[in-house]
Amino acid sequence: MRIDIITVVPDILTSPFEVSILKRAIEKGLVEIHLHNLRDYVTDNYKQIDDYQFGGGAGMVMMIEPIDKCITDLKSQRDYDEVIYMTPDGDKFDQRTANTLSLKENIIILCGHYKGVDQRVRDHFVTKEISIGDYVLSGGELAAAVVCDSIIRLIPGVLGNETSALTDSFQDDLLAPPVYTRPADYKGWKVPEILTSGNFPKIESWREDQSYERTKKLRPDLLGEE
């Protein structure tokens, strides 16, 4: 998979890919991340990427021309499955969308800033608009990092234990069961006995029950209940 991220602040997006699982995924050649500074696509001497909005009103708007130049340049080199625009008024991101995106070959992620991009960018270039929740961030970069992390970890070979992404919360619209490790008794706080019983079919069914009970209690909406 190749992800091209278009941003006015590429610095925000360097460190997430330089550590831990994402770093290893890149080193293994399972994903390529390319950051593009929108200012490199501006032709005027002031390197202006935003301007006042037509009709008046507070806040600047990202101009269409540098974005067009950047996206057109990328598309001349390869085909893209999606051009994603990160914006608080996009579709709410969830595990289902992460699963779908993890199967794509090449995607572009455009990070919004200020009052957002000229609507014509959304009308003519963007194929998918994503928000990571109902709150506003100063820019789409941190949201793009969230989306990248959630999809990259789903690419086969990225996680050491191939099955571990399959047992995540949300993967079956259920929350994950509780987990424990040594010591089995810490200051009198004991691990559920079933987990040290060695009876694996019973452990599996205990985990399923726990997943269901937790979901019912904490996130009944996932079960279609309120």
Ligand code: 6GU
């Ligand atoms: Cl994708 N962008 C911004 N600026 N704020 C957000 C967001 C995105 N998702 C939630 N809040």
